Amino acid sequence: MDIYPDLRREKMTIWLRTSKHCHKVKDDFNSVFYIEGAVPDLFSNLGFDTRRVLRKVAPGIGQEKEVIEISPGRTLDPRKYMSALDFFEGYGKREFYNVDLPLDHRYMVDRGITPMSFVEWDDGWKNLDDESFPALRVLNLDVKTIGRREMRSPIDHLTFDDEKISGDEEGILEELHRGLKRYDPDVIITNGGDSFIIPYLYYRGELLDMELDIGREPSLHLPKDGSSHESYGRVIYRPKPQMLKGRIHIDAASSFMYSQSGLEGVFEISKLAKIPPQKMARYSPGRAVDYMEIEVALEKGYIIPWKKNMVEDFKSLKKLLKADRGGITYVPKVGVHEGVEKVDFASMYPSLIVRYNISPDTIGCNCGDDRYVPELGYSICKARKGLIPQTIEPVLERRKRYKELSQRDDVYSRKAKALKWLLVTCFGYTGYKKARFSKIEVHESITAYGRETILDAAEIAMDMGYEVIHGIVDSLWLKGETEGIPIFLERVNHATGIELEHEGTYRWVVFTPSKGDRTVGVPTRYFGVLDDVLEVKGLHLKRHDTPRFFKEVQKKMLDRLIDGDFDVGLKECLEVVKEAHVKLRGREVCRDDLVFTKKFSGRSGLSDVSAAYLRYKDAGVNIHPGQKVKYVVKREGRKEAKERVSTEHYQEETYDTKFYEKYLFAVAEEVTAPLGWWREDVERWVKQG
């Protein structure tokens, strides 16, 4: 169930679930690795077996290379020895291979087992090859504190699934202990367990001198800050993971996969990528892609060089020099369109990767049996299947199967969604400079084929008499007959080899104008009624930083337009704005409905966000870069944080009506402008009428 290397005893620990009990087994794993050059004394002194071998280096095209294979004969993390070697010999003196591969993953690859699967253990593994997941007991655990959610506040009550546990603190914790013993859950789901709940419960237990085990074995859960890191100018905050032993703790608040695709999604990816579920819950889809590519590389007999950390990050300079282009974006025609069809390519980039065999080990091959990438002219091998296509192809097939099954069973739609994230990320990963098998030419080639594919589709559409209203990357908006779409799809599928799908028919669709040039449409902001369902993209309503009040105003406005009568609908929209305006002016809006939620990067100078950060700090709450802050604007532009914004820690009800009024008209304009009513028109109407 959960597998981790126990380095002290140098064994792998595996948790197994039978119908009745949970068992722990231990196994040895010889973590073989490779180095360049002569055998260092260090390794012979340690008693490691060494021999010279020939191996291919991933993800290269090239010949085999002579390296030394080192067999420690036991479970150990080779990286420890690498740093020792670096210390004696000087940094970067030789290449290392297979040293930074996750041990639990390697173990499973080696033994042919996967997490969340049926196996037999008899001092060795037998995989029983069953696609279903075992039945596990799942517990939802939550805690409510007396006062603020912090370590020093006592427990008010616990929620143990639907059961509320209250009373004095000692009683509550004893009841929790008994509950865990009795129910013996395999999975514990929390919301904020990493950042708070788990270390908090252990801390409260400690204060009362009580023994508390939330896992099946004791483990340490000290309260500790998480870490912030930066990627492509974005700061991301991760709380310290609180991993249980023998149980799977999933914190919904720090699990992208769980929030996107539920428990089944996490298990699905865990199984596919051979990552213990407790870890997978906290990993990004990119990590899963990395693991899957490692497995394929190992299967192909490659040795994998150690990807050391990049030394410098010349981001701006690199960006300037970079010729890499992304997907196609059209400039849509502003305003209302009727009789529009939406079509899009199913998993376009992954399908292109497979169809054209785009991979770091196939590009620039020039073996004679290759094809050439449009615009760029790179050669790609047709003869040998590449590492990336080999990784993706089964995922594509599996997702297709799940999508078909998802009509009948929600479980499959969740699994399909998890796989979708894997596929999307797989493309991004090819252009990510820190990724193990990234290669910029691969990324360029995928987008080049992508542009060619959608342009082909647009051309076929125009040949068939459709007007191309809009297009982004892999989607097209076409004005014309619904009846012709099936034939159109067929022609495109035939011409491009990538599956185009009919997303639906719009009753109407509206593209919003750019603020800079009111005659020009914006590619990623539109709304409409697609197959009788309101579809909204990119508007304030869809932004998580928009205060609730304005989301509701915009939603109400859009609801008035659904039936497609824009004369009546527009007037009703204006009424909605007017009502909201009166409320704002009269200070009748609840403070909580005016809260902005924005990410604090730690860089911004004198901004609302940094003012909010200062106010959190004053209240004794330290916000890390990458975390979000919530605030209400008290007085726009003031220098003093206290004057400028308020946060939840203070009883301050006041807000800047002028500022929020402006915001209201910006939100309203987004809906009315494409219908001919600009901000000043709305403002005039609201204030006079």
Next chain:
DNA sequence: GCAACTGAACTACCA
């Protein structure tokens, strides 16, 4: 000395 302008920084969404 202050308003107006401008570019960089920041935050967010779409595919």
Next chain:
DNA sequence: ACTGGTAGTTCAGTTGCG
């Protein structure tokens, strides 16, 4: 620690005017 493309707001420094 996935990508490029894009919008729109705000910050902070510079320019222009009186």
